[in-house]
Amino acid sequence: MKKILFALPIVLISLFSCSKEYDSTQNSGETKETYIDASSKTTWNYYSLSEKKIVGTGEENDEDNESWSKRSDWDFAVRRYLIRTNSGASTSISSQGGVYTFNSSISFSSVSKVPENATFVADKLIATEEMNGTTTNTVKSETTVIVFKKNEDGSLVMPPLYLKAPVYIFRTANGEKYYKVQFTQYQNENSVTGHVKFYSEEIE
């Protein structure tokens, strides 16, 4: 009887906490909420998931890109809403980073391990054509902080509408650990863009 009475509040608490999406207490307590000021149009902010901190910044130019490609102390980088992982075209030392994207219906709390047969997409040199015909080439991941709602003809809905971000799994540069990440903010409370926030947690 005493055991049941003792267990009851714990059961009740866990029931209530499961109902909230971003309640960090529901998990093992290791979910980290991080803030990155990624408002600069030209600066990449390089982040380490295991160190749980920004390890440095670099400009979008050949020189900085090259020097960061030789480093293994970062797992992913953010510039505005663009993401770069330490993989593929972003690394010159064969770092094993990369990202897996879940279906948008999957919630952050429901992910506890890497799905079987998950393929991690590496960075590429991606060409983006502007309306005037010029093309910008950037080494980056195909995933982004925000998912823009698009019209049927591929153009962005205006004013920009940021859909709910899917849950990502980032693989660390050394290829050994996995972290689930979900971006929760792109604009600060005053609607200024580039103020990124995300939840991250190590998973199996």
Added chain:
Amino acid sequence: MMIKKTMKIKNYYFLLLLLLCAVSLNAQNKFYNISGFVLDSLRNEPLMGVYVTTGKQGSQTDNKGYFIINNVPQGNIILKTVYYSSYNMITKSILLSNDTSVVFIMPENPHHLEEIVVTGTRTEKRLSDTPILTTVIKSKEIQKSGAISTLESLQDNIPGIVVSPNAMGNNMLIKGLNSRYILFMIDGERLVSEGASGNINLDQIDVNNIKRIEVINGAASALYGSNAVGAVINIITKEPIDKFEAGANIIEESNNTWNTKIDAGIKLKKISTRISAFRNSSDGFGEDGTGAYAARYEDYGGNVKLNYKPIERFNFNVIGRYFLHETFNVDGSMNVSHPLTHTFALGTNIGYISSDKRNNIRLSMNWDKYFDYIVLEKKNNEEHKQNTADYISSRLVNSFKANEKLEIVGGLEHNHEENYAIKTLGINPTTKALDDINAFAQADYKILNNLDMVAGARYTYNTQFNFAFTPKVSIMYEIGGFKFRTGIGTAFRAPSIKELYYDFDHQGMFWIYGNPDLKAEKGLYSSISAEYIKDNFNGSLSAYYNNIDNKITQYDVINSEGANEKYYKNVSSAILKGVDISLSYILFKELVIKGNYSYCNAKDNSTGLQLSSNVKHSGTISVTWNSNIAHSPFSLQIAGRMNSPKLYQEVLTNNEGDETYSLSESKTYCVWKVVFVKPFDIKKHTLELTLKCDNIFNFKDSSFINPGRQYLIGLRYAFK
């Protein structure tokens, strides 16, 4: 004694004679009253202002269609109705021997030729007499077409309209020209434009408040100034007709779209007023998936009109208008704010007619202001102002009727335009303003009975681009049922404050810089048209050539840091040439068939390509069946709009994530609707039911933002 007796006898005979005279007089001249009603044949609606006459006496029907002619001598009387020539005269022969009641049922020729229009000349003219070809969309037609927005009523009647709606507005284009080249007015006053492309949210105009819409194609800058390059669309709003009137509407359409509205009006001898308020909302569509998308919104609006006429020749008017538009993000979105816009307008004018009725002077002032806010959802829905735009117009106009043949309209106008922006006109909040003063005049001269000439010009001094002189001349010639009109006119479009003074980086993607040295765009418009009206048929054909020069375009420069900068310059020109055909035919008195076809070749001379979003072939068609079930009227309409395929930019992403633009061709755009309207008239009350299925064939295309097939039910109540 004898004399008294004789006197008495004489008196008696005299009295008898008088009595006989009186009796015989009475027998010759009995007078009776003739009274009754005059009704419209189609809807049994009373017709006001119809003159019923015996030839010697007569009286006009009041707002209930009732007339009374007193003291008509008995005998054979022939009664005639005298009304607009669009109604056939009716004759009734009666043998008057007591007070008689008569009812006249008058059939109307629905070409509305006697409709009064104002836009072409800034004076009241019958549609059949106006020297400028005008398209009129009447409120009854709007009701029968089931149009629930001002935009829809324009799309039903003007071919070639393309819309790319988003939360910021309709982004309407006609013949490839955006809203900057179309002058939108409400009751002759310009609406302030909101965005860089001159976008105006037409939802601020309650479609139920529209009395009629007048559309003129081509240049009209002589009378109206800037922007009247491609077309002028003047929306005339309702005025109270009855002593007391009230109404309410409620409409429900698919996607949880609700439009509700109430209105009331009073018309007394010297004062009349009309007030209305509406609320429109919708859940939008396309939240899930990749198809067409429109945001959820909530709109509120109100209008008030006050007219004071202390004496016949003097009137004073006040108008007020308010509109709020709020759009919301989808559930779960990461946006922390959503847009909210307010528009308000305040205007006043005084009119005076001289005692000889030759001069009609009007002094007016109108202020239209637009506010653009964002609502910060994480800060307790705090509203942050982003931009405002003001347009203040003051004008003195006189229309002078020199004689039966010559009428001159002239005036002076001052316009003030002001924009405030927190970051788009500079890093810090900035206000920029422009002023212009104008003198304009237009003369309408009836050279011969069937030959009319209109000549006018406007002289503008603008604080930014200095001078513009825009003359125009047009001629109308009537012969054998045909009306030929030809004209040539110039127009200008002043560079907007945004094009002049933009200074901001857009979403961190590129910078936009205005160019304060921009010159006004110029348009040269020439047209020729023929209109033919006979019995149940009304057709017009017009051909035009519109040369727009000094067109302001945006161009890109990559700066030393590799960033994209956009600038404006007067570099290009466009030539628009085409043909418009308009037909209207009434079959068997009950079936009204209307069609419009437009061919437009709109070429951008700098690229040699068609202006983006121009559709070469476009048309509208409607067939309305007006009939009765057990003496109760109804109307059933099938209407369609068609546009030939248009080119549009498509953004394609390949497997590697590369994004490219490609020019794609849309499908032939073809949208049909079916509308059933059934009014129920019970004494002073009217209840009208509308059932509509829009886009019945569920037309969809990547270039077209529309939810597909929709169903609507509406109920309208009116009290008169």
